[in-house]
Amino acid sequence: MAKLLVDALWALIEPLMPPPKPRRSRYPGRKPLDDRAMLTGILFILQTGLRWDLLPREMGCGSGMSCWRRLRDWQAAGVWDRLHEVVLAKLRESDRIDWSRVVVDSSSIRAVGAGQKRDRIPPSARNLVQSIPLAVILTGANRHDLTQLHTLVDAIPPIAGKRGRPLSKPRIVQGDRGYDHDKYPRPLHAAGIATEIARRGHPHGSGLGKTRWVVERTISWLHNFRRLRIRFERLAFIHEAFIKLPCCIISWRRLKDSFC
Incomplete structure (x- = not known):
């Protein structure tokens, strides 16, 4: 334990x-x-x-x-959202987050309980040699990656930890060919966020793999939690909890490593 x-x-x-719910003075139960x-x-x-x-x-x-x-x-009650923000703030305080770019990707899993939302899409930021999950959203497996690009980046919480305004807008968002479209990156560009996305129809060798590997490893770390390999939960918010909690744990491990 x-x-x-x-x-x-x-x-x-x-x-x-x-806080725990108040117990009745009479017949309080177990x-x-x-x-x-x-x-x-x-x-x-x-x-x-x-x-x-x-x-x-x-x-x-x-x-x-x-x-x-x-x-x-x-x-x-939003416990995991608040915990994630606390850990990210501590990581920023110790200069463990490279805010110059975030990387987005998706991972679909089998849902044996006929759940309505099956996709998890975590954006990861780089730190010195590790990767840190910043946000995660759930969508149906029939939703294309690129339609969720702005929603996903918008889900990144404000990251405090230092004086001044919390950070919530990365400089660059990177993605694979699944995000190659002229329409969907426009809201990011309007917000002052640049995008680096591999182009469809072009040969491999864009060089993005040198920095995009962090999100692939983050997804691999999530799959190490066996409950996430197959979705058994019918209720989306329970499955969402099972995704947000590992994101907190992964981020906390990076924080713990920074003080070793």
Whole structure:
């Protein structure tokens, strides 16, 4: 359990948790399980890919449905969005984010539960030698990458960590041939964001692969969380929680490495 949720990560998460619901003075019922224990159970499901009903009771996390409901409540309360912003701010404070460019890409996964949204598209920023997921959105697998370009970049949260206004607008957005269209990059250009996109019909060798590899590795890291390899969740916001939480963990690992 300690390896799933170490003290340093829990210290960032605990202040962001919503306060517990007040208990009735009469017939208060059973005492709610500890937040840290419940989050450990959620991380166990995320890492192993097990079904909720197979969560081992001996871990002290309660039932799988109890963990599911707690994940639902935390997602509704915006815990993972706030955690991601906190970690990104700390990364910027330690000069670990190269804000000169972000890279976008998509990854489709099989949805066995007939979920309505199946696509995850994370933009990654470069740091010195690593990659950092900045934002993620869900779309249907039938939505083309380029139609989500502006929405995806717009989902990047304001990144504080230093004096002055938070950063939220990268200088350059890079993408593969799937984003090659004259129409959809225009909102980015109007906002002062340049684009570097491989052109269709042109031979390989654009040179973008030297910087675009960071998003490919980020997607690979996301797939290391077995629950993300196949979507079992029918509800989109539960699957979204299962994507945002790993983005926070990946970013936190980069933060931890910067102080090693």
